[in-house]
Amino acid sequence: MMLDTATLRVALALVDLTLLMLFYFITFRRTRSAYSGWWCMALLLFLVGNAAYLLDGTVYQAWSNPAGNVLLVAGAASIWAGARSLRAPSPRPWQLAAGPGVVGVVSVFDHPATNIWAGGPMYLALMAVLIGMGSRELFLLERDYSRVHRPLAVGAGILAVFYLGRLIAFLTDGPGGAVFTSFFGSAPMTVFSTVTLVVASFTMAELSYEQQTRDLRARATVDGLTGLLNRSAFLDLAGNELRRLRRTGTTASLILADLDHFKTINDQFGHSAGDSALQAFAGACAGTVRSTDLVGRYGGEEFILLLPGVTPEQAREITSDISLRLQESGSEVIPRLPTVSYGIASTDAGPGGLDAVVASADAALYQAKTLGRDRAVVAAVGGTTK
Template sequence: MLDVVSLRVSFAVVAVTLLALFYFVAYRSTRSAYAGWWCVALGAFLAGSAAYLLDGTSQQWWGNPLGNVCIVAGAASVWAGARAVSGLRVSWLAVAASLVVLLVASALDHPGRNDWSGGPFFLGLMTVYLALAATELHRAWRRLPAPGPRARVYRPILRSLTLMCTGVAAFYLARFVAFLAVGQDGRLFDVFLGSQVTTLVTTVMLATVSFSMTALSYADDTIDLRARATRDGLTGLLNRDELMQQLAQRWNAHRRRAVHGVVVMADLDHFKRVNDVHGHAAGDFALQMFAAACRSALGPEDLAGRVGGEEFVLYLDRADLDDARQAVEQVSSMLQHGSLPDGTVLPTVSYGLTVARRGDDPDVAIGRADRALYVAKSEGRDRVAVADGDEKAPAAPRPPTIAP
């Protein structure tokens, strides 16, 4: 088996390589908080490994305590990175206090001749911080939304990170217990849980977490690019292409139902006047307010997309006309209670409704809703019109809304 010095030199080379690759390939392209903390962790592990190389020399008295502090700071940075995945922060005052306690304990434990000065504190803190990191990653994994693009990408990455941190935390817990039970010279600790095995385990952890963090960083970029490609840049609603694609998927999913939802065509009344009188910024604000009202009024399975300047298409999944009327009335009510930045009331909205039937084509249904919208506008605007014959359509069962 390789001696400890050779393993630590190899570990340092791996850490330097991973730090350089991760910083220039992953962190600089995303600037994400968790990627930044992983860079800090790699740097701290590298510094700690370098300090441990002074063991057996006349400088061991300060190199050993410094190495302990750097390695534990690296573990604390892993915890910080795990919390950053969920947008959370750590209490660095508590971390700094733990590092001071470790430094004092190591300095008072004869570091010049004791390779394991401050050993119980070092092993205990490593166990705690790695366990905290595993807990945060598990929580981030469990907090992911219902199945969707983000969950599909994030879940396997967070699962692998959780398992890795859990495994290393368990390893350090075993070291901590063995150190207290048999001491640093005991065969159990020295052969199976000593510095050589630990260096190998830590090297594997660095490589695994670095690749997982890189994948997580690129997942953020991929999701962001997809959002830009499928969402309207002003309102955040679906753009026309994505809306039609998702409508086609819903049609296929409900192809055996006689009636499987309601298509709504919506148009902001006298929108050109808003732009001409109040400016395009006010018009943009009105569109954003309408989009926000739609997101609030519609259910998680419903769709909303912007298909023109002030024209929108809504699809209420497994809804009937009463459900649709209630939803659009809620949208209009929200707009009535809002105003433009200068205090002027927001424009009203006209709606055309049609039921989505088995055998329909999405374009055909949208055409019917558009004709109903024309009727609503011709009758004075700020009202709801239903396509011819749809009032007699059978109702589709809509699942009950579960209160949070």
């Protein structure tokens, strides 16, 4: 016996509600990941949107049908936003609202009181595009991001293609045509959506936990104020890099940088001004060095850099570029950004490990401060400076 569309939609709503409750209480409340939040939002929008379609054929159809279109397209936008959150900032509000807004306007002007497919082509097109964009975001993740993101990307791609097929059949065969009714109508779509939601929800739970794990790992290695490596993460990575460089016979330079008279900035302009100065210097460093260089916040107003393949004299030039970029960046909080003192040491200066190189750079930094600050001093072999 073939179930009617209304019965299938009620069944889909029950499945959707069950998944929403399970996903919210088991996954979202445990991980608080952006991905799980967006997926909960998508499930809620799909639930309410499909419920709105149950009013088709009643006096409420004039508003419920456009509302259903808007809510389902908003759910597809949430799928895109969730997939994007795994690798980049979520879309801006206007980007998320654009699709639902367009389909709402089109549906309202397409006689929704008498036409249950009001705004149908626009609705189908936006569902295909937004779900397809979500599939693309998943494909752009690193191959080893998780075990499930590639299969999920394929599944989302298939769903996007299915909506594209619905659009083509709608435009060529019409909503009452045999092809559309048999393969792409409301009943087949409801069954397909039910299966997709169940399968996707279980794979998305794993992605939510993976996002939480990566976020915790990033917080453990990144300085929250500047976005650079924190001290422990830098020392771990620099130690490994130094061992690799010595195996290959490659030199490197280590720089310790200290913002001059930093306490005065905090005393005169407040800690927010000090934070602004630290962020400006971090930006100057990130904008000057290469992506293969290591840059970290060593503590307070001190920063540390490891530059593989760079001689001390080249490192001195790099410090000049950093200071110039810092002063050119300006600040709305501080009248003038501070100058910077640098201590530079070569990894070829002696047989010691990273601690010895850092100690040499620290001695050179102390010498730079003694000489009047706002300069770079290179530690020479034997502990002298120049």
